Amino acid sequence: MTGGSKPAQLEVRGVTKAFPGCLANDDISFRIEPGEIHALLGENGAGKSTLVKIIYGVLQADQGDLLWEGKPVTIHSPHDAREMGVGLVFQHFSLFETMTVLENIALAMNDVRDMAALRQQVIEVEKTYGLPLDPDRHVYTLSVGERQRIEIVRCLLQNPKLLILDEPTSVLTPQEVEKLFETLRRLADEGCAILYISHKLHEVKALCQKATVLRGGKVVGGCDPREETAKSMAEMMIGQKLTAPDRSGTRKFGDVRLDISDLSLISDEQFGTDLKGIGLKVRGGEIMGVAGVAGNGQNELFQALAGETEIIGTPDCIKIDGDPVAHFGPRRRRRLGAAFVPEERNGHGAVPDMSLSENGFLTAFRRMALSARGLIREVPTRSFADKIIKTFDVRTTGASAEAGSLSGGNLQKFIVGREILQDPGVLVISQPTWGVDAGAASAIHQALLDLAAKGTAVLVISQDLDEIFAICDQVVVMSEGKMSAPRPMADVSVEEIGLLMGGLHDLDGDVTLKTKELIEGDRVGQA
Amino acid sequence: MVRLEPRRQHSQAMVYLSPVLAILMTLFVGGIIFSFMGKNPFDALYTFFILPINNSYGISELFVKATPLVIIAIGLSMGFRANVWNIGAEGQLTMGAIFGGGLALYFYDSESMFLLPAMFVLGAIGGAFWGGIPALLRTRFNANEILTSLMLTYVATLFLSFLVHGPWRNPEGFNFPESRPFPDAGLLPVIYDGTRVHLGTAFAVLVVIAGWILLSKSVIGFQLRVVGKAPQAARHVGFRQKRMVWFTLLLGGALSGLAGLFEVAGPIGQLQPAISPGYGFTAIIVAFLGRLHPLGILFGGLIMALTYLGGELAQITLGLPNAVTGLFQGILLFFLLACDVLTKYRVRFGTPAAKGEAA
Structure with a gap:
């Protein structure tokens, strides 16, 4: 040898x-x-x-x-x-x-x-x-x-x-x-x-x-x-050309549409994270990124915003277009124009063994008037699902396919499409491209940018820093249930975000950050 | 070697084939049991499953027995869809009979045409009341409704027993533990002369249709299915699980109560210590045999009704014990649950391919 x-x-x-x-x-x-x-x-x-x-x-x-x-x-x-x-x-x-x-x-x-x-x-x-x-x-x-x-x-x-x-x-x-x-x-x-x-x-x-x-x-x-x-x-x-998200067009920010102030919550799960005095304002037309290592309160924040967690006594700590909503459940928040996309697709954002039609109905039946007198309106329900499939290029055999039979990327496109077609004033989306192929990811990013351009306030909770750098206007970082102050994307560096993610207390001064230049290199390359 | 391999998608064909397969296997095993008991299996199966329905009276009796089974099973299936496991339908049936029957006994010399409708209402209320207790315990104290609803069954049947042995015993009934017979105004009209097919049977058909609309066309039915299939998705869109617990237990209770009232105001005509040969429990099997689908439940109800009739005939002509009925029902449920594995798995013969180990 x-x-x-x-x-x-x-x-x-x-x-x-x-x-x-x-x-x-x-x-x-x-x-x-x-x-x-x-x-x-x-x-x-x-x-x-x-x-x-x-x-x-x-x-x-x-x-x-x-x-x-x-x-x-x-x-x-x-x-x-x-x-x-x-x-x-x-x-x-x-x-x-x-x-x-x-x-x-x-x-x-x-x-x-x-x-x-x-x-x-x-x-x-x-x-x-x-x-x-x-x-x-x-x-x-x-x-x-x-x-x-x-x-x-x-x-x-x-x-x-x-x-x-x-x-x-x-x-x-x-x-x-x-x-x-x-x-x-x-x-x-x-x-x-x-x-x-x-x-x-x-x-x-x-x-x-x-x-x-x-x-x-x-x-x-x-x-x-x-x-x-x-x-x-x-x-x-x-195996195909990648189109970088198109961020052209002047971004104008309107009034505050999602207003979170002093939101504190004790988590009722064993290994959950308590939220401590979260405050954040997202304006119309703005995409706000929430960065952080998993398990620092992002799930709890999403559930509080989506109305899955009951918040008693402080209706003012979440406002949608100025209306206090923290005491409302998900349905009343949606009626006021909010939409939500959870991290987990199967069983949370969609019901895997129901058809795409039924999954379209799931969150949209009020806003899209898909029900009348307590009954499901079959024709509009089906055409709403068809519209999602067509607009967002969801690869499937049709609206009667079970949601669970779709690939992760296609199901995610369907779920994101379902919310976007409801024309929300506020969209809260968690890990929008988690486990999604690159083609679907760039389609979803583009859809979020287009939605913001129409005046929607978008809150993106993501662990993927590349994603946050690619689409967000401002970023906050969550660490141990607390939230940092928002920073405009233009003047924040990867190492700053990284330090905030680590909660600032296990700070190593002399770390060299080769990754930073590389990420920024990519962004230049893509633009 | 035989092994089970997970299917990539649930087999729709197996969802419908599995009950058929279960019935065939039940017949097969039933035949074996009969031959062990010294009977010719073919004669015995013939007596059990064909003889009861080879004349028109037999067929009418099939409908009479299927009526409570179908009504109860439709109510239960709504709960099962939403993961609410009400297995106390027998008790809710009994309470419905007590409430509605009690009214008939209070007005025992009435000739009013309003008596029967009022009994319907009270029967439904009685059943819903008995179904509401587990709902309250579940939503307030998180007590398991399987246990509470089952235990309440015994409370209800003992309460009925107390009533007919004591305060409600027929004063002219020679001390038999039975109530007065209901007045004519409190009896269900027979809808087909010469048989015992009563108004309740027509109602059962209506319940099937209403159940189908509720389940597959209505927003409430949609919520039930979402809560059952994906509780987290239900929470995400604000379908409240507690509300579904209340809805399904009250609905299941009301329908069971009605079924109980139909029994005492129909075939029986009075209150007795035993008013049901376990319809409330058999209906659980009916619900699953019918794939929790209203139309399937209609067929499932007829099949299970046949086991009651067959059991009676087997006692009379073959001298077999009455337990044979329960035995058949148990075997059928057993095979049904076993066959349901095949909707998620397929059977493969031989060992897994392992060509890579050729070295």
Whole structure:
């Protein structure tokens, strides 16, 4: 094995995997060298997760080979994969909240060891890779970024030769992302291969040396992300030209249409966040972004605005077009011209096993007069759904298709379209493009910009900073149930938002923010 | 190896096929049980399922038995659609009979044409009152309506028993635990001479039609379905779950109460300790057999009515115990629930494809 060309750490050759009704992986081939940080790019449903599961031994390929250091291998189970030296950091953490860091790590090891020795090892790994973490702390006291560190430490303890990270940054602040990248670069320098799965292109640009792009289960290309723009990679992913949102036209702001003042709420959920003195004014024609790491009160804020949470005694803390509404339920708020789009599509924004017609009726029957004398008016209901489908280019078999049969992007277009066609005066929308393909995302962004241009006040709650930079006029940041003062988008930087997201108290002064220039580079590129 | 594989979409065909399949399997297993009891299974099944309805009187009796089942099941299905599990219809039926029947007993020598309509109203009120208690307990104290409605059934039947043994016992009835017979003005007219088919049967058909309109055409029915299928979406658009709990329990109670009144003012003609052979419980099976859809419930009601008639005949001609009726109803529900798995899963034979392990 010495001499000659060095074999790849992992080579995937012609891997094919079919599920009933879809070919998830179709003849996929690529290779990762030792010490390389390799990006796996693709939209939702492109086949990334399936491929990762095959490499990690969760699934078996129907056809094709995996070569590990040049030798063909069969990976029967995750146990085999770990034994071989593959580590996987999951998108969703698999941690026990009531146990300590060390106990969680011990649980995931292949063989049970002496706890004291393990503890020593954990501390060593943490020191070597700059991952500060107290082994004796209970998981429920840790932030999301710290929890992810446990997963990484867990993998590093097994001395992996290939580390796979599946969407690792979706829950991190920009500062935490930068710290994660430092750790990954150090690992790569030591010869560990890293397979980095993401759809955040600026991160891929900042971190990776090579990229393989998947679309519809096939490899459609490879590139060096450092030489591409985020836009060119996005186009490779979706296979078509990407149109940047059109923000032309002068933005004039009218009167305040959504007025939140001193909104405080005790959350009635066990791990909920209390809202503390939230105040915010959104004017007609304005798109206000609410940034923040998930779980800092955004859900509670949405539910309070949508009328899902009962607010007793202080009707004035939410006003729509000057009318106090905080004591109203969702239906009366909608009658005053407010519309809401929740984060979760299935079961919250739409009923999955009802038809699109019925789902159109769901929120629109009052404003669009789809009912009369207590009965559903079939013809207008159907034509309203048809209109949404046509106007917002929803790909479906028709208005009688079940909502659950649509892809995430199409269902989201339907839901957003349903609210926009009701011509709302105030629109509150949570994670408008979460889990949505890039084509649908840009259509939704454009629809929101057009709506604002017509004089609607739009409040966008989003974890995706790119999205906020792309469409918002002003931004506020939520942290631990509190809201920062609004800042105009034009004079706020990513690091400022990042610091606010972190709540200002775990501030690291000397963090370099490469991501910032990259995001701004993208914006220039798209404009 | 046989295994279940999740379907990508619910099978619409299986939604309708599953009750048919369940009935066939019930017949099959029923035949086996009969042969274990020393009867020829084909004769026994014939006696049970064909003999009762091979003459016009038998068919009219089928309608008489199906009437309370259909009326109750329509009411229950509305609740089941909204995840409100009222299983106390038997008690609501009893309360309806007590309220409406009580009026007939109070005016036991009346000849007024208003007596019967007034009994309808009181019967519905009695049932709704008994259904309203679990609604109150659920919405105020978050008490599980399955338990409360079931327990209230026993309260209601014991209350009826107390009345007919005590204060409402017929003074001229030789100490039998029965009330006075209702006056003619308090009896349901027979709508087909020579049978026991009464006005309540016609009402049941109306209930089916009204139920269908309510469920699939009205805004309230839409709310019921949304609350049942996606509670979070219902909250999002302001469909109040509590209101649905009240609505379905009051509606189910009122219809059960009416069904109970129809029994005592129809086939029975007075109050007795036992006024229902478990119609309120059997109606739960009817509702599911009919896929919680009013038209399906009409058919389901007829099928379950047949098990009552068949059970009676099996006692008389084959000497089988009455428990056979309950047995058949239980087996049918069991297979129905089992077959419903097939709407979400398909059966596959053989082990999962594992070609990747060829190495």
